[in-house]
Amino acid sequence: MGQNPPKVRKEAGSDKEERLAALFDSCYPRVARYAYARIGDRTDAEDIAAETFLRALDSLDRYQERGLPMEAWLFRIAHNLVVDHLRRANRFERAQEDEELQSSDNPAHVAEERILMADTQAAMEQLTKDQKNVLTLRFFGGLSSKETAATLQKSDGAVREMQRAALERLRSLLR
Amino acid sequence: MNQYNMKDFDRALDDCLDRIRRGEGIEQCLANYPWHASRLEPLLRTAQQAQLAYVFEPSPSVTQDARAKLNAARAERAAAARSRPRSRVFGGFSWLRPLPAAAIASAVVIMLTILLLVRPTVTAPPVTEQPGENDYPAPGEEVAVPVTPDDFEPAFVMPSAHPDGNFAFYLSDEPNAINDFESLTVTVSSIMLKTRGEEPWVKLLPMQKQADLVQLQGNRSLELWRGDVPEGTYTMVFLHIEDVEGILVATGESIDLKLPSNRLHLNMEFELQADELTEFVFDITVRRIGPPENPITYLLLPQASESGIGRDIERVDLHGRPDEPGSQKPEDPDRERSPKRPDLEPTPGQPDMPVIPNTGHSQSGPHWRPTPDQH
Numbered sequence: 001m002g003q004n005p006p007k008v009r010k011e012a013g014s015d016k017e018e019r020l021a022a023l024f025d026s027c028y029p030r031v032a033r034y035a036y037a038r039i040g041d042r043t044d045a046e047d048i049a050a051e052t053f054l055r056a057l058d059s060l061d062r063y064q065e066r067g068l069p070m071e072a073w074l075f076r077i078a079h080n081l082v083v084d085h086l087r088r089a090n091r092f093e094r095a096q097e098d099e100e101l102q103s104s105d106n107p108a109h110v111a112e113e114r115i116l117m118a119d120t121q122a123a124m125e126q127l128t129k130d131q132k133n134v135l136t137l138r139f140f141g142g143l144s145s146k147e148t149a150a151t152l153q154k155s156d157g158a159v160r161e162m163q164r165a166a167l168e169r170l171r172s173l174l175r
Numbered sequence: 176m177n178q179y180n181m182k183d184f185d186r187a188l189d190d191c192l193d194r195i196r197r198g199e200g201i202e203q204c205l206a207n208y209p210w211h212a213s214r215l216e217p218l219l220r221t222a223q224q225a226q227l228a229y230v231f232e233p234s235p236s237v238t239q240d241a242r243a244k245l246n247a248a249r250a251e252r253a254a255a256a257r258s259r260p261r262s263r264v265f266g267g268f269s270w271l272r273p274l275p276a277a278a279i280a281s282a283v284v285i286m287l288t289i290l291l292l293v294r295p296t297v298t299a300p301p302v303t304e305q306p307g308e309n310d311y312p313a314p315g316e317e318v319a320v321p322v323t324p325d326d327f328e329p330a331f332v333m334p335s336a337h338p339d340g341n342f343a344f345y346l347s348d349e350p351n352a353i354n355d356f357e358s359l360t361v362t363v364s365s366i367m368l369k370t371r372g373e374e375p376w377v378k379l380l381p382m383q384k385q386a387d388l389v390q391l392q393g394n395r396s397l398e399l400w401r402g403d404v405p406e407g408t409y410t411m412v413f414l415h416i417e418d419v420e421g422i423l424v425a426t427g428e429s430i431d432l433k434l435p436s437n438r439l440h441l442n443m444e445f446e447l448q449a450d451e452l453t454e455f456v457f458d459i460t461v462r463r464i465g466p467p468e469n470p471i472t473y474l475l476l477p478q479a480s481e482s483g484i485g486r487d488i489e490r491v492d493l494h495g496r497p498d499e500p501g502s503q504k505p506e507d508p509d510r511e512r513s514p515k516r517p518d519l520e521p522t523p524g525q526p527d528m529p530v531i532p533n534t535g536h537s538q539s540g541p542h543w544r545p546t547p548d549q550h
Binding site (some may be wrong): 011028036037045046054057058064114117124138140145161171 | 237
């Protein structure tokens with residue numbers, strides 16, 4: 001007797017929409033942080049995070065969860081938006097905000113931190129494109145290495161290797 | 176380090192990075208990998224330093240705007256889906272198509288018969304709906320969605336309008352597709368404020384029921400109600416709209432606007448003090464939706480980013496002319512807030528206003544109820 005093929009229930013559009021909306025609270029700040037780490041401008045980063053969700057909604061009918069969780073799919077959209085943004089801007093701009101420096105009780109300490117931050121950001125810029133992608137998705141997007149791999153369409157092992165190489169390079173640059 | 180050891184190290188590093196992100200300390204992680212510790216530690220500290228270089232939290236107002244945009248896009252999507260013509264007679268029940276009409280009719284008759292026979296044996300427990308439970312949407316939503324039957328209302332108190340009240344409610348318009356309209360008149364039947372907790376809702380009957388949104392663009396705002404509202408924390412504002420009439424600039428024709436469930440709502444927490452005037456702006460926007468090849472459809476939506484307390488208000492009257500605060504009332508607008516009348520103050524244990532239970536009927540009546548000393 002032949003077995004009937006398993007019934008595949010297609011996820012309804014409204015279910016996917018609900019899941020996307022439910023991801024907003026946890027993912028919006030992380031997408032914004034990821035974009036900020038890549039482009040260095042807070043306002044643009046917030047715009048990209050908002051745009052990510054609108055693009056996701058527009059493309060929701062085409063989204064199918066085949067090994068790529070919705071969260072990683074969102075970051076792939078964000079990643080593409082960041083790449084577009086960088087291509088348009090063709091430069092790295094960082095919005096300097098001196099409010100903290102001016103209002104702090106210990107401006108010298110804040111200034112030291114600022115220098116350290118500036119050095120770290122400059123070092124991040126020395127990494128290869130892939131290394132930067134991996135570190136920003138891992139550290140600022142809060143994705144696991146598996147999710148990062150799915151987002152960047154690479155293997156888990158390759159991502160872990162790039163992660164180590166990126167940190168070693170950063171360390172040597174910051175010495 | 177050979178290739179195997181390198182892969183093992185990469186896994187250990189990956190695991191430590193995940194654990195540190197979840198709140199564990201570097202030392203705890205190193206304790207699990209003593210054979211890699213000397214090489215892991217500097218990389219983990221570098222990772223920490225890199226993360227500190229980009230500390231950034233998006234601002235709450237921008238986050239709220241982004242959420243409102245997503246909700247607006249969802250509402251547009253839902254409206255577009257509803258207005259899309261069904262290409263198949265049976266819609267999702269395509270498996271019915273091959274059946275002849277007689278067979279379908281027979282099946283329906285059989286099902287109805289079974290239903291009638293079974294019905295008397297089926298009993299359901301009585302359902303008691305509590306205000307604020309099943310009546311309105313869950314927190315997190317900013318956009319109007321149909322959530323309850325239109326005739327359901329929770330228990331509420333209904334304060335009288337009062338020119339020296341502690342609360343003023345304004346309507347305004349965020350320009351989007353408003354320039355398509357010569358006039359866009361909304362008729363507001365009531366305003367509902369949801370209190371935090373178990374307190375009854377507050378229902379306001381607007382003194383000014385109609386507003387032309389074309390006259391209310393930007394900061395221009397029309398006062399709909401002013402009076403005394405119980406102090407406390409409010410978490411949602413509902414605008415019940417009984418009619419929307421738009422006249423298009425291009426053709427001069429009158430069109431219907433879509434308004435899901437005839438109400439708009441905002442999730443917005445704000446505090447009201449008894450002795451301090453709070454001005455709340457409810458901003459509405461009109462958006463053009465659907466593909467350009469179809470007949471144009473417009474949708475009314477609340478604009479969370481432009482609504483709330485502490486907004487810049489340019490007061491205008493119904494015709495868009497500059498207006499003084501409270502000038503719609505038969506009172507001197509420049510006078511100071513008068514103290515509350517002792518004879519109207521509640522005695523201990525007595526509520527400020529009678530609580531009107533959920534009757535299922537909309538309240539109607541005079542919009543302006545002068546107090547005895549205003550005659």
